[in-house]
Amino acid sequence: MTEEQKVKIRRMRLDGNGYKHIASTLILPLSTVKSYCKRNGLVGVGPVVAMNNDVSVQLGLICRNCGKRLKHxxxxxxxxxxxxxxxxxxWNLHDGGKV
Ligand SMILES: [Zn+2]
Incomplete structure (x- = not known):
């Protein structure tokens, strides 16, 4: 799995997409998507995943973009x-590419 795919999985999970949909979109085995989500706190329904992610970002536990654990x-x-x-x-994504 590439870093880009990991970021995409995270984004899609936060948007409420299911594992099957993500696996077929990114052309990855379902088991790979599932185990990645399990390891990275992306399990459960979309809103719950998004909420958990928000809390982690606010606490400074994970990178706001890719969800990698941050070392402080x-x-x-x-x-x-x-x-x-x-x-x-x-910021590219969230500013529509404007600087
Ligand atoms: Zn990052």
Missing amino acids: TAGKKRKVFCSDKCRKQY
């Missing part, structure tokens, strides 16, 4: 994104 350094400002790449990707 004591004494430093809390991060929201795991990398510059994710920050840019997120």
Whole structure:
């Protein structure tokens, strides 16, 4: 599974899509999609997944873009994104590409 596919799975789950739909859209085995979701707290119905994700983002546990676990350094400002790449990707998506 590529990083891009992981991000897509997460996005689709947050939009309330089922495993089957995601698997067929991304052309991945259903079991791969399911186990990825299990490992990353993306199980349950869409709204619940979205809510859990929101809480994790607010607590600074995961990257707002890709959902990767964030490592925090004591004494430093809390991060929201795991990398510059994710920050840019997120704002591109959420600003309709405008800068
Ligand atoms: Zn990230």
